[in-house]
Amino acid sequence: SAVISQKPSRDICQRGTSLTIQCQVDSQVTMMFWYRQQPGQSLTLIATANQGSEATYESGFVIDKFPISRPNLTFSTLTVSNMSPEDSSIYLCSAFRDTGELFFGEGSRLTVL
């Protein structure tokens, strides 16, 4: 079954810098989703990434802060820009399998100092 590879798995960054998270799927998928999960909390959807069009952002998330690329049907990136300690979180990408179930990468744990 399809697999999502996500990197980096973790990183420690300085405030004011930016980090790009990569997500590679081993099969073509139409939609990819980016989530943020803060400690002890549920997953919050950041945006939906479709190939060939601009990402669709959820309320509270903007493109300037979380630019997303989706150059093809197997790859996407999420950038966390101008980071602050409040951006410390786990970031997860996901996609639907052909069977309709959602599958996830292992997540990227980001710590901003």
Add this chain to the structure above:
Amino acid sequence: LAKTTQPISMDSYEGQEVNITCSHNNIATNDYITWYQQFPSQGPRFIIQGYKTKVTNEVASLFIPADRKSSTLSLPRVSLSDTAVYYCLGGGGSYIPTFGRGTSLIVHP
């Protein structure tokens, strides 16, 4: 997309059957109900999916009554390794998957 409501937490003991109920009053005709399990520091993983009546796989059973306004995930004979957060989602086709608060299940020895 169906709005779902679940208990925030549940406690159980090893060997017991655990039933977690999810309410989804506004579920649409073509929505499926899907349950996910999440361990700490991992992404959620698929457990089971159903549309109506009962579905069973090697991990769990899913009961959906005729009105489909709720569903119950049943975990037979839980073990300590079943301690996790469980999420139910309702949606059909290429829906946008949003997660509620989930149910934190703690299994005690």
